[in-house]
Amino acid sequence: MTEVPALEVRNLSITFDQRRGPLPAIRDVSFAIARGEILGVVGESGAGKSLTGSALIGLLQAPGRISQGQILLAGERIDDLPKDAQRRLRGKRIGAIFQDPLTSLDPLMTVGDQLTETIRTHLPLGRAEAKARALSLLAEVGIADPANRFGQYPHQFSGGMRQRIVIALAIAAEPDVIIADEPTTALDVSIQAQILALLRRLAKERGTAIMLVTHDMGVIAEIADRVAVMYAGRVVEIGPVEQVVHAARHPYTAGLMSLIPSIRHRAERLPQISGAMPRLGHWPGGCSFHPRCPHAGPRCTSEVPAFTPVGAARVACHLSDGGTTLSPTE
Numbered sequence: 001m002t003e004v005p006a007l008e009v010r011n012l013s014i015t016f017d018q019r020r021g022p023l024p025a026i027r028d029v030s031f032a033i034a035r036g037e038i039l040g041v042v043g044e045s046g047a048g049k050s051l052t053g054s055a056l057i058g059l060l061q062a063p064g065r066i067s068q069g070q071i072l073l074a075g076e077r078i079d080d081l082p083k084d085a086q087r088r089l090r091g092k093r094i095g096a097i098f099q100d101p102l103t104s105l106d107p108l109m110t111v112g113d114q115l116t117e118t119i120r121t122h123l124p125l126g127r128a129e130a131k132a133r134a135l136s137l138l139a140e141v142g143i144a145d146p147a148n149r150f151g152q153y154p155h156q157f158s159g160g161m162r163q164r165i166v167i168a169l170a171i172a173a174e175p176d177v178i179i180a181d182e183p184t185t186a187l188d189v190s191i192q193a194q195i196l197a198l199l200r201r202l203a204k205e206r207g208t209a210i211m212l213v214t215h216d217m218g219v220i221a222e223i224a225d226r227v228a229v230m231y232a233g234r235v236v237e238i239g240p241v242e243q244v245v246h247a248a249r250h251p252y253t254a255g256l257m258s259l260i261p262s263i264r265h266r267a268e269r270l271p272q273i274s275g276a277m278p279r280l281g282h283w284p285g286g287c288s289f290h291p292r293c294p295h296a297g298p299r300c301t302s303e304v305p306a307f308t309p310v311g312a313a314r315v316a317c318h319l320s321d322g323g324t325t326l327s328p329t330e
């Protein structure tokens, strides 16, 4: 029997209701994340990655709304739950980590109190037990001397340490899933690597499923198991990170790959992506990537490409049934 995914998104569409009519922002997005797996979701700014993450955490703001599709947590549908039930799930079964740790931390509360409060909100523990758990979480995320640091305020920690505290908060109630939205973008490169290693360890040791949203293909190549590439509100390629990084089939993915420093020398024949992601509401018809695509043909302007299985990946491009490989061979 196949294991039920920790998180599954089925045909999700998000629409912004405008005076001129509904504006599609996420279009028919589907993916699943297994226990202990890290799915990287990558694409340029405006592709819809963070919006998808917000919908999963239940933080979608009006005028945005889910106009189609389902979100399932361990096989149970959660998108149709009442708002207060969604709020209860958030923090308990779905943890969140954002780019700026200060948005998740209260500057006026000690980190110990914040952790203890979060733990007691979600778990039936007394004050002493919650404190013991908070101390062990601080140690687990790599805060040295947790007993002393328990009573300190967020401003007494460095950026990397604050992000570790946010991670401790996110895992405080043993969530099934963590949505990490650009968790390392604001950090120095050396700290970035430590935080990524910490997320990887949490996924493997605790079995937490992680959706890692980033614009940085290098981050994905480093820690993700699978990757979903988004463009103009759609997933255009999804598959195991090894295959997508080293044998990208979608021209947009191939362009993103050429931006990873470690594979750049092997990527000389990959097309660079010219132009910019079109603005919401100005997405071209057919394949929305066609104005920027060096391979665009007549079908591309009128026909939305369906997903085609290619090895262990799925690719939405009219080229992919023709067998063209866009990445260099080693």
Ligand code: SF4
Residues within 6 Å of the ligand: 250, 251, 252, 287, 288, 289, 290, 291, 293, 294, 295, 296, 297, 300, 305, 316, 317, 318, 319
């Ligand atoms: Fe390029 Fe056409 Fe493929 Fe879109 S469908 S990525 S325009 S070749």
